[in-house]
Amino acid sequence: MTGPGPAHRGGTPRDGTAARPDPAPLSRPWPPADPAAPSDPWDPARLAALYAPFPVVVAVVRVGEHHPGELPPALRLSGAADRRVAEYTAGRVAAYRALEELTGRGHWVGRAASGAPGWPPGTRGSLTHSPTAAVCVAALTDGCRARLGLDAEPLSSAPGLHRARHLIARPPELARIAAAPAGGAERAALRLFSAKEAAYKAAPAALQPRLTFRGTALAWDPAAGPTVRFHASEGLPPALRVTTVHTPGHVLSAALLPLPDRS
Template identity: 35%
Template sequence: MNRLPHCCAPLQHHWPLPHPVPGAVLVSCAFDPANLAADDFRRAAIEPTPSLQRSVAKRQAEYLAGRVCARAALQRLDGRDYLPATGDDRAPLWPAGISGSITHGKGWAAAVVARSSDCQGLGLDQENLLETERAERLMGEILTADELQRMDRSQLSLTTTLTFSLKESLFKALYPIVHKRFYFEHAELLEWSADGHARLRLLTDLSPLWCHGREIQGQFSLQGDQLLSLVSV
């Protein structure tokens, strides 16, 4: 029987974003690498890879938390007991007919899943708000020239972090569909609002369907200095 690792707090079955996605299930948990126990992988019935065994406690705890959430989300979705492995591209390997995404940040992890018939792609990303000085340094790498021109400098930290996170979520949602990598300069955040709504646009051709100019809706929530974003297609 699968048990919760010592490093993980009880699982939360909830929807921490403003707009529910029909058919999707999200599970999250807090985790603390300081509480990682020697038997946590065995307790959770998760087999660590050799590289994971050699990694630091933080990496082991966040991996455990993310996979525990993913397995619980799949169980809630359709009753299956399935643990996503990791592909050569380091992305989770979901069962046939399932879309999903895993994220983990500072002490928190989550997974979202849905049947592919309900949702073709899902991208979930959690970030800590960038400090203003770091946002200043990174904004030129994350934002396009047009995004920089539209930016409200009074919200520099939030805008830079949000743009980063939504583009990460967009990549996670589309990469399993198009099987083609793309980067920050290949999409732009057109607009976002305080109610958690966002709109993005592709600036490159990824496939005949996902081409330059295609617009995609996103959403986000902000709790303290923790930002969570989701792109579903």
């Protein structure tokens, strides 16, 4: 990845307020980038398209591009390993950029009482990060009548998740994993794990504490790929949909839960 670039707009207009400058990138990344880490060029436009027809903004920030000191003191993560701090920092900068593109002014996203990101009034969104990049999807509540979920998982996690598939999948899901095309069972387990993570983030806040991997089920076509579409089967709102796609080093999952129309 050469850099985050601007956030990608899915069609929502600015609100006309003055923009606050982006946090200035450092001349040297923190911590120093790992030369062995593969580049992973996530395309914000491609990710925004996964949420169609709902208008969203997607921002991608490379891990290590911003120093944690660029965050407001109250948002800085302390007492964690450098890599965890770098991933967290990239996520907060991604959220800032997405909200700035969406509303015309930046907003630092803290944590709600539940521990989830606390989006400013009038907006909603989802955050995810990996060892290489952080991604934020955000939308205006008036223009996007859907809850959003986003997850990224490195492909290197596939073998371990396949070995642990009985902990994350119900019997019908295990059958679909086993029915994957030759050599595809490990990635099928990874896609299911990522899809459930994204589904959790898109679920209503009141439902989230009751959701577990074994207490929910998704259905999909085992022969589908590389783009796979999941729908809720058990334990999740019936309208929920999840789409997974592949980047060179990750599986990315985008979840949508349409909300009832306002009367």
